[in-house]
Amino acid sequence: MHKPQKTVSLLLTVLLVGAALSGCSGSGDKNDGEASQGASPSASAKPSESASASPEASGSASPSGLDTSKHVELQFYMLGDAPKDLGIIQAEINKMAESELNATVKFNYTSWTDWDQKYKLLLSSGQPIDLIFTADWTQYQAYAKKGAFLPLDELLPKASPKLQAFVPQDMWDAVKIDGKIYTVPATFKEYVTNGFVYREDLREKYNLPVPKDIASFEAYLDGIKKNEPDMQPLSMNSDVKTNLMDVFREINDDTVGGPLPYGIGIKYNKPTEVYSYWGSDEMKADLTVIQRWQQKGFFAKNVLNVKDTMQAPIVSGKAAAMLGDNPNRFNDTQLKMQSSHPDWKLGYYPFPLTRGFATPVHPIHNGFAIPKSSKNPERALAFYEKMVTDKRYNQLTQYGIEGKNYTVKDGYYKMIGDSTSNGFGREGMNGWAWRNPEFMLFDKSFDGVKEIFAELDKIQKPDIFTGFAEDYTPYQAERAALEQVEKQYFYPLYAGLVKNVDEGMKTAMDKAKQAGLEKVQEGYKKQWLEYTAANGIQ
Known part of the structure; x- marks a missing residue:
């Protein structure tokens, strides 16, 4: 978040x-x-x-004058x-x-x-x-x-x-x-940067790789699918934007903060170069991987109807891994899991160690x-x-x-x-x-x-994004329309449920442009560049 x-x-x-x-x-x-x-x-x-x-x-007296x-x-x-x-x-x-x-x-x-x-x-x-x-x-x-x-x-x-x-x-x-x-x-x-969360005891039992990047995480999920057929490899719920797409981008992407709205992309080391992630080859590559995970059965086909928390299936043993969670919440999940199953172990690998830098909260x-x-x-x-x-x-x-x-x-x-x-x-x-x-x-x-x-x-860098305060008044109507387009046309893509990624992206982008995507992105970009200039961010 x-x-x-x-x-x-x-x-x-x-x-x-x-x-x-x-x-x-x-x-x-x-x-x-x-x-x-x-x-x-x-x-x-x-x-x-x-x-x-x-x-x-405890200082319980009421403030004077109140x-x-x-x-x-x-x-x-x-x-x-x-x-x-x-x-x-x-x-x-x-x-x-x-x-x-x-x-x-x-x-x-x-x-x-x-x-x-x-x-x-x-x-x-x-x-x-x-x-x-x-x-x-x-x-x-x-x-x-x-x-x-x-x-x-x-x-x-x-x-x-x-x-x-x-x-x-x-x-x-x-x-x-x-x-x-x-x-x-x-x-x-x-x-509160994310990291892979996974059942370490199962990783050890089946000699699976430690998840450190997308490839090793997928290999871990493959191993769970093969050896624990009654367990869901990946915990996921209906908020596929926040819990799947945004987290997926965070693993290797040097984004400024985020997640960024309206399909916008900005890299930490090039903060003044604003581009559209939506519709890009970068997005297509990410969606192709997620579609493969869906086809392999790593998470439920009815994921857009799943209302459980991400952590609950891990605690109960119904799922083996989460794509990402922050260190504090990982610890809380581990505590709850081991209160009922002390013989289970949970592993954690921070994304920043893969990406090369971390930003404190x-x-x-x-x-x-x-x-x-x-x-x-x-x-x-x-x-x-x-x-x-x-x-x-x-x-x-x-x-x-x-x-x-x-x-x-x-x-x-x-x-x-x-x-x-x-x-x-x-x-x-x-x-x-x-x-x-x-x-x-x-x-x-x-x-x-x-x-x-x-x-x-040891690898910390300042967060250059969160101080930015967007004023969406000039494009409020388009913003509201775009929000509905994202849920209707992009969410199925995020969930890997669209068979043809190219066609799905084209349809989603056409709808987004009709809703005012270009106006919204340009309005956001203008404010962001004013913010970076005012704060000496280059």
């Missing part, structure tokens, strides 16, 4: 230095400034501290699926929020099925929403530029001064759109904004301050109830039961955006993620 930063200088400030941010990961995606956030990923709070911190120690005389219920929106024990956690949170802010909160989830359409509807319908998740992959920049969120610059010092001081200034600067702050950035720093990658429809912006920001800076709120919403959902031993988090019996797994609320490195708990397997981050540190 994507991600990330403003100018090159700002991007450099969020390089992986000391607290790991997590995202889009089944664990989340954030960035962290070591100087301000300090705690290393291995540092954990003592078990006794998580629930017993006094209101005074009017809490009227009781309010805050509407809080997250992406994904709600954990089974959400009601229990919400009730515990509301006991504290009622007492300290004269407020209660309703945690709402979109589910992962067609989340993007639901997200768009939430922000366009005028429905009262007080807090909503933002990221580069949810188009934070574009929504902010279009006025979907309230600016926070004047609200922060009044409603959440502790939160304002907690987030490093360079991160506040990095999430600004047209000079204004519209989201509270996460401060946990990580890499940008502060934009995980955040929370206050939509313009909010009826309680000040109280919402005060509550979010609690979620980030108050240990009681933070650990309760990240890990559940200690002794019921998890334990801490020798500094490490451990889930009680397994992923099927435990109603609130680690980061069960998808609370990537309010991670606080000072309070974070990690399972022992996260030591492996730290090793991955250390390797990626």
